[in-house]
Amino acid sequence: MRSFSATFFTPQDREGQPVQVSPWTNELEIRLLQQSAGVIRWDVKRILPLEDTTVPIYLKYNQVDTLSYLKFEDKAILDELSSMQAYKHVIHTSNRWMKWIAGIVIGVVLLVSIAAVSLYFLAPKLIEKIADSLPVETEVQIGDKLFEQTKNEFTFNEEKSKIAQQFFDSLRFESRYPIRVHVVKSNDLNAFAMPGGHIVVYDSIIRTMKSSSELAGLLAHEFSHIHKHHSTRTLIQMSGTYGLLSLLVGDVSGIASLIVLNANELLNMSYSRAFEQEADREGVKLLVKRGVDPEGMVLLLKQLKAAETTTVPQFLSTHPLTDARIADVKREIKQLTFTPQNIAQLDSLFVVLK
Numbered sequence: 333m334r335s336f337s338a339t340f341f342t343p344q345d346r347e348g349q350p351v352q353v354s355p356w357t358n359e360l361e362i363r364l365l366q367q368s369a370g371v372i373r374w375d376v377k378r379i380l381p382l383e384d385t386t387v388p389i390y391l392k393y394n395q396v397d398t399l400s401y402l403k404f405e406d407k408a409i410l411d412e413l414s415s416m417q418a419y420k421h422v423i424h425t426s427n428r429w430m431k432w433i434a435g436i437v438i439g440v441v442l443l444v445s446i447a448a449v450s451l452y453f454l455a456p457k458l459i460e461k462i463a464d465s466l467p468v469e470t471e472v473q474i475g476d477k478l479f480e481q482t483k484n485e486f487t488f489n490e491e492k493s494k495i496a497q498q499f500f501d502s503l504r505f506e507s508r509y510p511i512r513v514h515v516v517k518s519n520d521l522n523a524f525a526m527p528g529g530h531i532v533v534y535d536s537i538i539r540t541m542k543s544s545s546e547l548a549g550l551l552a553h554e555f556s557h558i559h560k561h562h563s564t565r566t567l568i569q570m571s572g573t574y575g576l577l578s579l580l581v582g583d584v585s586g587i588a589s590l591i592v593l594n595a596n597e598l599l600n601m602s603y604s605r606a607f608e609q610e611a612d613r614e615g616v617k618l619l620v621k622r623g624v625d626p627e628g629m630v631l632l633l634k635q636l637k638a639a640e641t642t643t644v645p646q647f648l649s650t651h652p653l654t655d656a657r658i659a660d661v662k663r664e665i666k667q668l669t670f671t672p673q674n675i676a677q678l679d680s681l682f683v684v685l686k
């Protein structure tokens with residue numbers, strides 16, 4: 333029987349003492365070389381499974397309420413024990429591998445969850461980024477295509493469209509896009525914007541207005557939808573995984589063609605609350621910047637809310653109208669300093685439009 337040098341530790345002897353260890357079939361014989369120079373015998377069954385097979389090797393022994401252990405400076409003891417059937421449970425390392433595998437599985441699951449969660453939260457930011465990076469011409473092209481596809485559904489009032497365009501132009505909002513305002517005949521209360529510059533206003537919504545600042549508010553709101561790429565972003569979002577994937581690999585042309593394909597969806601889609609809120613706030617900022625009374629936005633929302641009880645306002649389907657939205661606009665106005673400027677043209681054009 334071979335014997336192996338080791339250091340023996342007990343709860344009482346934390347310094348450890350040198351020992352010679354001899355593995356027997358049913359016990360491990362530990363010969364103390366110092367002090368009493370006695371012999372300690374470990375019952376093989378009570379030796380704990382190895383936690384680690386790297387040097388130094390620790391063999392641990394569970395004895396009721398004390399835990400003593402042996403420290404070996406090389407692996408020779410392992411070779412010996414692994415050749416002995418009685419020590420199988422000690423050197424059997426599947427436990428360790430199981431721990432490793434469990435660790436890896438848990439790690440992978442965690443990583444995937446983190447990736448999924450961050451993608452969920454990052455997606456709107458990524459979509460905003462990709463929409464920002466689309467060339468102006470691409471969005472204009474998408475909007476024009478959409479307008480061509482849908483214009484047969486509307487009866488245009490050419491004369492009022494011209495005046496509304498003049499009204500918008502005299503607001504002189506700074507724009508990357510060629511804004512084209514169209515007035516269409518309809519009893520529904522509605523207005524919407526297409527990517528890249530088309531704003532469609534139903535004439536009945538103009539009839540509910542009492543002041544030019546309300547129309548300025550409506551146009552500022554729709555203009556902000558265009559400038560913040562809200563419809564483009566919503567379309568990318570609706571395109572789902574494919575859109576996200578092309579977005580992640582930076583395939584702008586793929587997204588553009590996808591948007592054109594789905595352009596019809598635009599008429600039926602509704603913006604998120606966040607987009608409506610942003611269009612309201614941005615609209616208010618634009619009005620204040622140009623010296624147009626931002627209360628026009630509040631008045632517009634109130635008119636529409638009142639109309640809600642008498643008609644079925646389609647406006648609501650695309651522009652969820654709530655008291656919260658009105659309150660939000662009021663809050664935004666409070667934060668800004670408004671100095672009225674005389675834009676005489678607005679009033680006269682508004683009178684003609686009505």
Ligand SMILES: [Zn+2]
Pocket residue numbers: 553557603608611650651
């Ligand atoms: Zn809106």
